[in-house]
Amino acid sequence: MDDVSLLKLGLTEDQKKDFNKKKVEFNKRIGSFLKVSRADAKNAECFICRKKCSSFCNSHSVPQFCLQNISVAGKFYHAGNLVDMPMLDKDKGIGEAGTFKIICSDCDNSVFSDYENPEAYYQGPTDKMLAQIAMKNNLKSISKRQFEIQLYRNMAKQFGNDKMMSHMEAVGSSDLNEYIYELQYAKKACQSKWDNNYYLSYYESIPYVVPIAFQNNIALVSDLEGGTINDIYNHLRDYVIKSVHICVFPLKNHSVIMMFCKNGEHRYSKFFKQFKNLSFEEKLKVINYIIFSYSENYYFYKGIDQEILSHANLKDVAKTTSVSVKNSPFADSLKVAKEAYDLNKRDTIPNFLSETFKVV
Ligand SMILES: [Zn+2]
Numbered sequence: 217m218d219d220v221s222l223l224k225l226g227l228t229e230d231q232k233k234d235f236n237k238k239k240v241e242f243n244k245r246i247g248s249f250l251k252v253s254r255a256d257a258k259n260a261e262c263f264i265c266r267k268k269c270s271s272f273c274n275s276h277s278v279p280q281f282c283l284q285n286i287s288v289a290g291k292f293y294h295a296g297n298l299v300d301m302p303m304l305d306k307d308k309g310i311g312e313a314g315t316f317k318i319i320c321s322d323c324d325n326s327v328f329s330d331y332e333n334p335e336a337y338y339q340g341p342t343d344k345m346l347a348q349i350a351m352k353n354n355l356k357s358i359s360k361r362q363f364e365i366q367l368y369r370n371m372a373k374q375f376g377n378d379k380m381m382s383h384m385e386a387v388g389s390s391d392l393n394e395y396i397y398e399l400q401y402a403k404k405a406c407q408s409k410w411d412n413n414y415y416l417s418y419y420e421s422i423p424y425v426v427p428i429a430f431q432n433n434i435a436l437v438s439d440l441e442g443g444t445i446n447d448i449y450n451h452l453r454d455y456v457i458k459s460v461h462i463c464v465f466p467l468k469n470h471s472v473i474m475m476f477c478k479n480g481e482h483r484y485s486k487f488f489k490q491f492k493n494l495s496f497e498e499k500l501k502v503i504n505y506i507i508f509s510y511s512e513n514y515y516f517y518k519g520i521d522q523e524i525l526s527h528a529n530l531k532d533v534a535k536t537t538s539v540s541v542k543n544s545p546f547a548d549s550l551k552v553a554k555e556a557y558d559l560n561k562r563d564t565i566p567n568f569l570s571e572t573f574k575v576v
Pocket residue numbers: 262263264265266267319320321322323324
């Protein structure tokens with residue numbers, strides 16, 4: 217019964233050869249297509265203060281002071297090194313990593329100041345810091361979804377297949393609404409006099425500098441015992457996907473790792489309980505596995521041993537996507553996704569959060 221599978225990121229060896237032959241033409245065609253979609257997705261006002269804005273700030277999702285601690289001569293590696301994407305450069309500079317443009321410079325300079333301060337991490341984070349991180353994550357997701365929705369519209373215009381594209385657009389729009397709702401919650405939490413808006417499920421300060429930097433919101437599919445957290449293929453109108461926020465911040469002499477969600481968000485309660493019962497080392501492994509299987513927004517220390525980046529299973533896990541390809545309407549995509557994202561496979565990839573890989 218092989219009637220459902222998940223799409224993998226990256227290209228095969230043959231596709232790579234083919235791509236290298238047509239690289240220039242490909243880059244021109246895709247480049248202009250993306251450019252048009254990006255321009256179409258551009259807003260007229262700042263997403264935070266709602267003031268009219270024509271030139272948006274180049275906002276960073278992962279704070280620059282973290283990227284500096286893993287860069288060599290201002291450069292570091294990104295996910296493209298694991299997923300065989302020859303169209304991407306192998307390394308990135310600090311100004312171009314995980315950036316988005318939907319808020320004005322005034323907001324970018326003022327609203328994240330508590331959490332974007334390395335001095336703040338000698339003790340646990342405040343509720344306000346968590347709210348700022350949540351705001352940033354949701355803004356990045358909003359920017360990404362707005363762009364994708366425009367991309368689907370333009371693809372439908374150019375290539376037809378309206379039905380599939382309008383389905384993709386509808387799914388994207390429902391995600392977008394949830395991110396906007398979460399952003400409003402975070403915005404209110406930033407100004408709140410109460411400090412119980414977010415629930416910090418995990419906070420660890422470790423005495424060495426880890427070789428990865430990460431900050432994102434992630435919708436987990438299943439917990440440590442195979443229970444469903446998010447049914448990501450449920451597209452019913454009132455079913456909402458819920459995310460958890462995860463951060464890995466390499467600092468000057470230590471690192472901070474956090475996992476949190478909105479207070480009262482029950483969908484993660486079981487998972488948090490299971491996670492709490494793990495040992496120090498196992499917790500790090502779970503966070504490490506979540507980052508590589510669910511996200512592409514991690515950055516690597518430029519001085520890392522090159523050999524580790526060609527670790528076969530690490531590359532395979534990094535290519536995981538939740539895009540389900542099925543040839544029967546009865547195929548169980550969720551079951552396949554749970555297997556693909558099974559956190560109990562955490563020992564199959566190197567744990568970059570362990571002391572073995574510390575930046576020296
Ligand atoms: Zn603004």
